[in-house]
Structure formats: C-alpha cells, structure tokens
Amino acid sequence: MKNVIIIGAGGHGAELDEYIQFSQKCSGIKTLKVVGFLDDNPANYASYHFSAPLMGGVREHKVVPDGFYIIGIANLAYRRFFVELFLSQGARFLTFVHSTAYVSESATIGQGSIIGPYVNVGPNAQVGNFTLINSRCSLGHDTVIGDFDFISPNVCFSGFSSVGNDNLFGINSSTIPHIRVGNRNKIAAGMVLDHHVPDDSVVFYRFKEKVIAMPAESHNKQIS
Known part of the structure; x- marks a missing residue:
C-alpha cells in the first residue's frame, strides 16, 4: 500500500x-x-x-x-x-491512470502524469511528465504530448498531433491531424486547431452571430 x-x-x-x-x-x-x-x-x-x-x-x-x-x-x-x-x-x-481509461499497450505515460476517466490513449501515443489528461479526452494514434500540459475535459487530438510543454487546452478544443503546438500556449475552449501554433501564443476566436428576430404577430401573418 x-x-x-x-x-x-x-x-x-x-x-x-x-x-x-x-x-x-x-x-x-x-x-x-x-x-x-x-x-x-x-x-x-x-x-x-x-x-x-x-x-x-x-x-x-x-x-x-x-x-x-x-x-x-x-x-x-x-x-x-x-x-x-x-x-x-x-x-x-x-503516475495515475483511471480504471475507466483505455491506454494502448504501445502508448507511454510519463512520471507524475494523470490519465482521467474515460480517456482514450491510442497506439504509439506518448504523454510526458506531470501532464494532466482530463476526463473524456482522446489522443489519436502517434500523438505526442509534452511535460506539464493541462488538457481540459473533452479535448481531442487527431493522429500525429504534437504538443510541447506547459500548454493549456480549454474544454472541447481539438486538432486536425499532424498539427504541431509549441510551448506555453493557451488554447481557448472550443477551438479547432487547423494551423501549427508557435510558442507563447493565445488561440482565441470570437464568433459573432447576427440574429434576426421576427415579432410573433408578423410571423403569423406571413404563414397565414
């Protein structure tokens, strides 16, 4: 014990x-x-x-x-x-791996890292030291994650993704295959990385929606 x-x-x-x-x-x-x-x-x-x-x-x-x-x-x-x-x-x-996580036999997990509930770590994936892979994350085959990264819930790394050290990935963020991310970056929640990210960057896009509201009375006249 x-x-x-x-x-x-x-x-x-x-x-x-x-x-x-x-x-x-x-x-x-x-x-x-x-x-x-x-x-x-x-x-x-x-x-x-x-x-x-x-x-x-x-x-x-x-x-x-x-x-x-x-x-x-x-x-x-x-x-x-x-x-x-x-x-x-x-x-x-x-190093702690939650009992509900799936970790491929060919994957490696470094010292002091945490693999949370329902995480999937695919073939040949590598997780460095003192990195948190939070609940329901997915690491595609051949993904490499460095040291001291904080990966929030529901993050998805596609195959051959490469992530450096000291990065924060917000909830529901993801990468397309072969994306490289440097060190000390902050990736906002919901971001889909389709370009490489250098060091010391913040990836954040503000989506603007134009909402057209139609009064109920006018709407009823149009459909009658």
Missing part, C-alpha cells in the same frame, strides 16, 4: 481524490491510500469533502521520504514550480 499526499486541496485536488477512491472501488484492488492534502489556503480544503485531512501548507511542507505525491494544482504557473521544488527535496511522484 502506497501512502499518497495530494498537493492542492481545491477543485482539481478533490477530483483526483475521487478518481483514486472510485478506481479502487471498481477494481477491488487497493494499492493507494490518500493520507493528506497540502494547500496554502485552508478555505480551499473546507469547500470539498475529502477522504483525508489537510496536513498544512504547500510551502512549509517537509517531504515525506516514504510517501508518494500527486500534483493537484491546476494553475500552470504553480504546477511546475511546486513539482520542481518537491523533486529537489527528494519527493516521489505517482
């Missing part, structure tokens, strides 16, 4: 806690035990029902040598910072 400490006690931390509990309940095999949470803001912990107590703040924490850690901070600015801080102090991070 591995004792697990989740770094972050907000919404993302709560999701990870439930992922672990649900997966072990479904499989009937308990190999992980969440023993505590870390958060510099106790109000975050008070907002959810966790399976273990708040152990204290993130910055003041002394790494437990016989424990394992999972990063539960969604904000990209802090994910890498705290992971690297804890690694420098000898922390060991778990």
Whole structure:
C-alpha cells in the first residue's frame, strides 16, 4: 500500500481524490491510500469533502521520504514550480491512470502524469511528465504530448498531433491531424486547431452571430 499526499486541496485536488477512491472501488484492488492534502489556503480544503485531512501548507511542507505525491494544482504557473521544488527535496511522484481509461499497450505515460476517466490513449501515443489528461479526452494514434500540459475535459487530438510543454487546452478544443503546438500556449475552449501554433501564443476566436428576430404577430401573418 502506497501512502499518497495530494498537493492542492481545491477543485482539481478533490477530483483526483475521487478518481483514486472510485478506481479502487471498481477494481477491488487497493494499492493507494490518500493520507493528506497540502494547500496554502485552508478555505480551499473546507469547500470539498475529502477522504483525508489537510496536513498544512504547500510551502512549509517537509517531504515525506516514504510517501508518494500527486500534483493537484491546476494553475500552470504553480504546477511546475511546486513539482520542481518537491523533486529537489527528494519527493516521489505517482503516475495515475483511471480504471475507466483505455491506454494502448504501445502508448507511454510519463512520471507524475494523470490519465482521467474515460480517456482514450491510442497506439504509439506518448504523454510526458506531470501532464494532466482530463476526463473524456482522446489522443489519436502517434500523438505526442509534452511535460506539464493541462488538457481540459473533452479535448481531442487527431493522429500525429504534437504538443510541447506547459500548454493549456480549454474544454472541447481539438486538432486536425499532424498539427504541431509549441510551448506555453493557451488554447481557448472550443477551438479547432487547423494551423501549427508557435510558442507563447493565445488561440482565441470570437464568433459573432447576427440574429434576426421576427415579432410573433408578423410571423403569423406571413404563414397565414
């Protein structure tokens, strides 16, 4: 049995806690035990029902040598910072794959990464270190995802997509095949990438709709 400490006690931390509990309940095999949470803001912990107590703040924490850690901070600015801080102090991070996910035998998942519920990871796909692949995402064959990426729910990568490091993909965004995305980009929700994206970009399109409203009385006259 591995004792697990989740770094972050907000919404993302709560999701990870439930992922672990649900997966072990479904499989009937308990190999992980969440023993505590870390958060510099106790109000975050008070907002959810966790399976273990708040152990204290993130910055003041002394790494437990016989424990394992999972990063539960969604904000990209802090994910890498705290992971690297804890690694420098000898922390060991778990890779977690939800029991409902499908991961091809030829796919690879890096250290500290999370594969959420109902995710599909196709043949020859690669996921780097400390990357979150959120619920219902799909990674087509030969897709490569780098380190410290945050992939929101329902994101779909077509075959041969390539994504660098420290990227945020908003919910329901997607790529067409062979798209390359650099580092430190923010892809807004619902975007379909049909062009390569360099580094340090924000991909956002504002769609404008022209709505023509017809008064009900006028409409009735036209169809009578």
